[in-house]
Amino acid sequence: MKLLLVEDDKEAAGYLKRALSEAGHAVDYAAAGRDGLMLAAGETYDVIILDRMLPEIDGLAILRTVRASGVQTPVLLLTALGGIDDRVEGLEAGGDDYLVKPFAFAELLARVNALARRPPTQEMRTELTAADLKLDLMKRTVTRGGRRIELQPREFQLLEYLLRHAGRVVTRTMLLESVWDFHFDPKTNIVETHMSRLRGKVDRGHGCELIHTVRGAGYILREPD
Amino acid sequence: MFRSTSLRLAALYTAVFALSVVVLGVITLISTRHALSAQFDARIRAESAALVQEYRSEGLKGVVDALHERDSTPGSLDFGLQGPGGAPLAGSLAATKAAMGWSSMRRAGDAHGESERLYAVALPDGYKLLVGDDDERIEALDGAVMQGFGLAFLGVLVLGVAGGYALSRGVNQRIAAISGAAEAIIDGDLSRRVPVRGSDDDLDRLALTFNRMLDRIAALMESLKQVSNDIAHDMRTPLTRLRQKLEAGLAETRAGEAPLEGVLSDLDSILDTFAALLRIAQIEGGARRAAFRPCELAVLAQTVTEAFAPSAEDQHQSLSLVVEAPAVIDGDAELLTQMLVNLVENALRHTGPNAAITVKVARAGRAASLSVADNGPGVPDAERERLFDRFYRLERSRATPGSGLGLALVAAVAKLHGAEVSLAAAQPGLEVRVSFPEAA
Numbered sequence: 001m002k003l004l005l006v007e008d009d010k011e012a013a014g015y016l017k018r019a020l021s022e023a024g025h026a027v028d029y030a031a032a033g034r035d036g037l038m039l040a041a042g043e044t045y046d047v048i049i050l051d052r053m054l055p056e057i058d059g060l061a062i063l064r065t066v067r068a069s070g071v072q073t074p075v076l077l078l079t080a081l082g083g084i085d086d087r088v089e090g091l092e093a094g095g096d097d098y099l100v101k102p103f104a105f106a107e108l109l110a111r112v113n114a115l116a117r118r119p120p121t122q123e124m125r126t127e128l129t130a131a132d133l134k135l136d137l138m139k140r141t142v143t144r145g146g147r148r149i150e151l152q153p154r155e156f157q158l159l160e161y162l163l164r165h166a167g168r169v170v171t172r173t174m175l176l177e178s179v180w181d182f183h184f185d186p187k188t189n190i191v192e193t194h195m196s197r198l199r200g201k202v203d204r205g206h207g208c209e210l211i212h213t214v215r216g217a218g219y220i221l222r223e224p225d
Numbered sequence: 226m227f228r229s230t231s232l233r234l235a236a237l238y239t240a241v242f243a244l245s246v247v248v249l250g251v252i253t254l255i256s257t258r259h260a261l262s263a264q265f266d267a268r269i270r271a272e273s274a275a276l277v278q279e280y281r282s283e284g285l286k287g288v289v290d291a292l293h294e295r296d297s298t299p300g301s302l303d304f305g306l307q308g309p310g311g312a313p314l315a316g317s318l319a320a321t322k323a324a325m326g327w328s329s330m331r332r333a334g335d336a337h338g339e340s341e342r343l344y345a346v347a348l349p350d351g352y353k354l355l356v357g358d359d360d361e362r363i364e365a366l367d368g369a370v371m372q373g374f375g376l377a378f379l380g381v382l383v384l385g386v387a388g389g390y391a392l393s394r395g396v397n398q399r400i401a402a403i404s405g406a407a408e409a410i411i412d413g414d415l416s417r418r419v420p421v422r423g424s425d426d427d428l429d430r431l432a433l434t435f436n437r438m439l440d441r442i443a444a445l446m447e448s449l450k451q452v453s454n455d456i457a458h459d460m461r462t463p464l465t466r467l468r469q470k471l472e473a474g475l476a477e478t479r480a481g482e483a484p485l486e487g488v489l490s491d492l493d494s495i496l497d498t499f500a501a502l503l504r505i506a507q508i509e510g511g512a513r514r515a516a517f518r519p520c521e522l523a524v525l526a527q528t529v530t531e532a533f534a535p536s537a538e539d540q541h542q543s544l545s546l547v548v549e550a551p552a553v554i555d556g557d558a559e560l561l562t563q564m565l566v567n568l569v570e571n572a573l574r575h576t577g578p579n580a581a582i583t584v585k586v587a588r589a590g591r592a593a594s595l596s597v598a599d600n601g602p603g604v605p606d607a608e609r610e611r612l613f614d615r616f617y618r619l620e621r622s623r624a625t626p627g628s629g630l631g632l633a634l635v636a637a638v639a640k641l642h643g644a645e646v647s648l649a650a651a652q653p654g655l656e657v658r659v660s661f662p663e664a665a
Contacts, residue, residue: 083504083507084516084557084560085516088516102496152531153531154531154532166334179561180528180532180557181528182506182532182562182563182566183559184563184566185497185500186532186566186570187570187574188533188536188573189536189569190532190533190535190536193535193536194532194535197535219474
């Protein structure tokens, strides 16, 4: 994937650029807001990673300009401001996701991947599938190998999120935000608990497991090769 | 001296009173004089009428006799009788020239220049009768009135200045006491308070308000100090561990191993503490109130209970929700959720296995409440108050993980919503109740 990183802290940017390249991405880098703006308007990227607090031009101002010029590239905002209002403001300015510093690199990578492969048009799908697992969005039912699986509402949402991001790592915070709408970090392992129940229902008794734990990062739903 | 407000006020009042005395004096003088002149004129008129009558009945001789008799009576009016052509005949005014009717004149040769009020009337046969009254008595009365008011004026001035001085001295002393206390506090003596007399007057109330403000400032300073100490402790402990692990990690890396995972978790705990502190500060700043929307507490409570019930079950605890009545309040759903999560996590963490935790949404009239009760070991009475302080942890909980900021955040969110947090023993266990104000 081709990424644009706009970040004024050279050391952090250098580290991110190297790590993203190692993860197989091509990274363009701009330290100043103006350069970032030029690149964002001129080139085509899969995802733009934009620091919110930049010298000269505010990251949000760049974002608004980019959006106003019709660029639809997904934008992941990075910020040291963790307030609720800051997040809402960032999303309203046209950001697609928001990550508060400091963060684990795995978290950034998972979010970049989730953003990049978002289908360009939100086509109406009524069924999500992976191998012999079927999730019917209309009837709200789940079957595996033709056998019905009874899920709690949150478990259904968890599975739906995993299926929509099949093949990509989803992190614990991504799940907390999208399934529970919790924008803070509970001390209790609620994601793990719900996930282990979901896996018990979806994978137990089946020869191949679909949901996997990715150490230090999160979970992934993957079709067997 | 005149920079004292009370003295200036006293001077102003004195001036106003003195001026009133002068105005009152002038009015009294004018009206007394008016009344007296009318009375004297009436007397002159009556006398002249009597003498005219005398002339008619007794003739010239009768009038002359009457004049002589009157002249020898002290305190009587002045008279004069003139013959035809103005020849003086009798009485002290016999030589005085005056037109007919009312007139006034200066008595000739009188050093004081006393004036005389005259009334001239024609007698038959060309005779002319003059009746006059010197203004001496009116002037004497004027003098008396003026003297009276002059004394009153002086009295007002003396009393005003002396009273004003005394009053302003009293007020100044009390203001000096307040300002002295403030100076002492500026110099660092935070325990100083403004003296209160207990008279409940305006200055006393000011002093009381001032003292309450000082109590609040002192409490804030104390909590700031406490927080700095706590931050120092709670940040340094994991930072020390971090350093030790990094050292060990470096040593082991040289030896071919890389056990740096513990380092990350220590770092994360420091960052968590930081994030919680910042968030509490942000909430206490109160800026979030703009984002208030109607929230259904029952829905919010259900989300949280459902999220945590499986974790509770895994620890052999039970978490249940009781909705006595739906309760919509104006608030920040995200913060309220976090508040409830903190309360539930607190209950889960500090009660043992087999504990039953109940989240309850209730409403009394228009006031909603949200409570979390457990049947765990509870909290000793003495420690309850401090539970909501930042970093406060029960002695027995020191060993369990947690930042000690959870309940401080609960308190901050509740305060932002105008809600009250109360702790009660729940026979056994602890019940934390957040009571929201009545909906508008």
